[in-house]
């Protein structure tokens with residue numbers, strides 16, 4: 001099992017180029033199944049979730065070539081509609097293939113999806129949306145068996161603005177005759193990216209980024225090349241790292257608009273942020289003031305995927321902070337690891353009260369999920385002494401070359417396998 005060993009206390013200084021967004025690339029790979037042609041996605045990060053999604057697509061009969069940051073997907077010979085539990089259980093995004101498989105093959109058999117252990121993560125909204133579109137669904141033996149031979153366009157309302165459910169509905173409606181309307185949609189940038197990609201292949205979708213999306217059915221889609229949006233969560237993680245350790249970072253290939261809720265929260269007394277079109281420069285000096293309250297919510301509000309990272313910043317800020325996690329039920333699982341490092345955090349249900357301490361101290365800790373693991377790295381970077389983090393495979397799911405990138409920015413970090 002790989003570990004990170006970090007000696008804290010160094011500032012974070014350097015230039016970091018952000019890669020394509022994990023949560024866009026995974027969805028676009030699923031959307032490639034809709035295209036009876038060849039698609040090339042550029043700027044794809046080398047992370048294990050992308051590797052897993054590629055393995056799933058290959059099992060379905062897609063031919064895939066990875067060349068550097070480019071992933072070329074040829075879906076012309078796709079033949080299998082079943083995603084085995086071994087692969088589906090590793091990845092939440094496997095459920096996104098329901099929509100694309102149903103549109104392309106009129107049937108899909110997907111095992112219940114996996115993903116980070118941050119909550120129940122039901123798929124009831126996905127399934128109720130599919131049923132409203134006339135998809136016949138049988139759930140048994142841990143599989144979801146779907147048939148869309150009698151599917152039809154419809155006007156559907158999602159109970160919650162679920163990112164995955166919105167993406168699944170879009171992909172299910174692409175070839176349905178007439179106009180389908182999806183209401184109470186998620187507004188995340190990754191949804192807009194999916195719309196832009198599919199429209200590039202010939203789909204007719206409008207409204208992504210708002211609460212109402214309209215899809216006019218077309219007969220087929222053609223191949224294309226596409227560059228996904230940058231990873232706002234990876235970028236936000238590095239910005240929070242600079243706020244914790246001090247230093248000066250220049251992030252390139254970022255969209256400041258996608259990070260507006262974080263940039264609004266970073267304490268202006270210690271963090272000087274300047275933004276250009278696709279760059280964010282941050283200079284951090286001194287200890288941050290605590291942020292009185294952070295509540296995670298749907299985009300464009302503060303993202304749940306940066307909650308553990310901002311909580312970790314609060315553990316070493318001046319004052320007390322209240323963090324409320326409104327999206328997932330158990331996304332404070334990293335707190336016990338932070339307590340080992342001397343943090344002062346009290347969790348009660350969906351609320352964490354964080355009393356900032358002068359400094360954390362290095363300890364042996366374990367990553368429990370992707371963003372929690374990245375947060376432990378940030379904690380180790382600013383703690384006194386040495387921090388050892390195991391189970392770093394969680395972090396490999398969403399952060400490419402984390403130790404090399406941080407090391408090049410002045411952090412004393414090494415990975416031992």
Ligand code: EPZ
Nearest residue numbers: 023093121122123124125126160162163164165305327328
């Ligand atoms: C996507 O997950 C992201 N994953 C998550 O990122 C992200 O945290 C989440 O959106 C919220 O932004 C990918 O895109 C691969 P949801 P998703 O459906 O689609 C409830 C990361 O770290 N819900 O928007 O699964 C659900 O329980 C990962 O990169 C239902 O109740 O999230 C949650 O409380 C973690 N029923 C809320 O909705 C459903 O059918 C939002 O979940 C679906 C969701």
